Amino acid sequence: MRPADHPDARTGRIGVLLVNLGTPDAPTAPAVRRYLGEFLSDPRVVEIPALVWKPILHGVILRTRPAKSAHAYGQVWTEAGSPLAAITAAQARGLQERLNGRAVVDWAMRYGNPSIPERLQAMKDAGCERILIAPLYPQYSGATTASVWDKVGEAMARMRWQPALRSLPPYYDDPAHIDALEADLARQIEALAFVPEVLLLSFHGMPQRTLDLGDPYHCHCRKTARLLAGRLASRFADLRVETAFQSRFGRAKWLEPATESVLEAEAKAGTRGLAIAAPGFSADCVETLEELAIRGREVFEAAGGKDFAVLSCLNDTGVGIDMLETLVRRELSGW
Numbered sequence: 001m002r003p004a005d006h007p008d009a010r011t012g013r014i015g016v017l018l019v020n021l022g023t024p025d026a027p028t029a030p031a032v033r034r035y036l037g038e039f040l041s042d043p044r045v046v047e048i049p050a051l052v053w054k055p056i057l058h059g060v061i062l063r064t065r066p067a068k069s070a071h072a073y074g075q076v077w078t079e080a081g082s083p084l085a086a087i088t089a090a091q092a093r094g095l096q097e098r099l100n101g102r103a104v105v106d107w108a109m110r111y112g113n114p115s116i117p118e119r120l121q122a123m124k125d126a127g128c129e130r131i132l133i134a135p136l137y138p139q140y141s142g143a144t145t146a147s148v149w150d151k152v153g154e155a156m157a158r159m160r161w162q163p164a165l166r167s168l169p170p171y172y173d174d175p176a177h178i179d180a181l182e183a184d185l186a187r188q189i190e191a192l193a194f195v196p197e198v199l200l201l202s203f204h205g206m207p208q209r210t211l212d213l214g215d216p217y218h219c220h221c222r223k224t225a226r227l228l229a230g231r232l233a234s235r236f237a238d239l240r241v242e243t244a245f246q247s248r249f250g251r252a253k254w255l256e257p258a259t260e261s262v263l264e265a266e267a268k269a270g271t272r273g274l275a276i277a278a279p280g281f282s283a284d285c286v287e288t289l290e291e292l293a294i295r296g297r298e299v300f301e302a303a304g305g306k307d308f309a310v311l312s313c314l315n316d317t318g319v320g321i322d323m324l325e326t327l328v329r330r331e332l333s334g335w
């Protein structure tokens with residue numbers, strides 16, 4: 001028996017907070033406006049001086065984009081709500097089952113609900129004295145991973161009695177991540193009704209300027225793609241793997257090549273069967289289910305392509321939860 005005041009005594013519970021980007025509360029223009037207003041006001045996301053950006057955001061963007069985006073969300077909305085929120089919740093439940101007795105697992109969104117401050121406070125109230133913050137972005141970027149920490153910092157600044165925190169490092173090249181992607185994508189490719197000539201790995205884009213300023217995101221995406229392509233080459237000898245960046249926003253130059261341009265160029269060059277995977281997203285969301293699966297298909301088919309499929313993200317699949325368990329247990333060691 002160890003007395004409670006022994007320095008080795010571990011009092012308090014351990015928490016794991018899974019965090020993803022965020023999503024509107026409903027597929028309606030007012031809900032999307034609230035969400036985009038918060039998201040696009042983050043100086044990590046739009047790196048334009050506030051004096052210049054705020055009038056554009058509140059003038060043109062928040063007047064026109066919410067209705068268009070609400071339509072996109074409406075096409076993918078589920079009974080459990082926004083796919084991103086529903087899948088993140090399912091990932092938290094899946095991981096909780098694996099960590100029962102070891103840690104309390106919860107989830108939050110960087111923008112919108114449930115918020116990071118709300119869930120951190122709830123975990124603290126439930127007795128968590130040590131919390132691992134796990135941003136579910138395989139590739140690091142200032143706009144995503146670092147922004148989660150900005151919000152965590154805000155919440156901590158308001159707490160008198162803070163929990164101790166750790167963070168999950170980016171896992172873009174982690175063997176556990178590449179293993180999971182290889183197994184999951186190979187399974188999905190083998191189940192397709194056609195044999196794809198090309199597998200297009202589509203990552204979310206970023207302004208080219210962020211790369212020039214030293215953000216590692218582009219390099220992380222390229223490394224995930226290179227490692228994954230190597231694994232898939234040994235399984236599918238005739239499959240050509242390409243990389244592209246989607247979701248261009250605004251007028252600045254974004255990372256290239258753009259997914260849309262590649263889809264069009266492939267179809268025009270005679271590629272008939274093409275599959276897309278999005279290994280920068282840990283969960284399917286409007287970017288994969290609407291932008292890739294609906295609009296991407298339209299672009300490919302209009303340019304003469306025939307067979308098209310968008311493969312699912314790791315989501316809460318067995319291999320996806322295996323991976324999260326491996327990554328999280330490693331960070332919990334010693335706690």
Ligand SMILES: C=CC1=C(C)c2cc3[nH]c(cc4nc(cc5[nH]c(cc1n2)c(C)c5CCC(=O)O)C(CCC(=O)O)=C4C)c(C)c3C=C
Nearest residue numbers: 021022023024045069084141143204206249280285286287
């Ligand atoms: C995976 C990493 C992501 C990076 C990097 C990223 C950067 C980034 N995004 C925008 C603008 C938008 N992104 C939108 C949706 C969205 N973005 C990510 C991830 C990354 N974004 C996800 C997972 C999602 C889906 C959210 C969901 O609810 O399903 C949107 C909203 C949708 C729309 O209106 O088209 C915008 C806008 C910028 C400017 C940016 C730059 C750093």
Ligand SMILES: [Fe+2]
Nearest residue numbers: 021204247287
């Ligand atoms: Fe985005």
Ligand SMILES: [Fe+2]
Nearest residue numbers: 247286287291
């Ligand atoms: Fe998009």
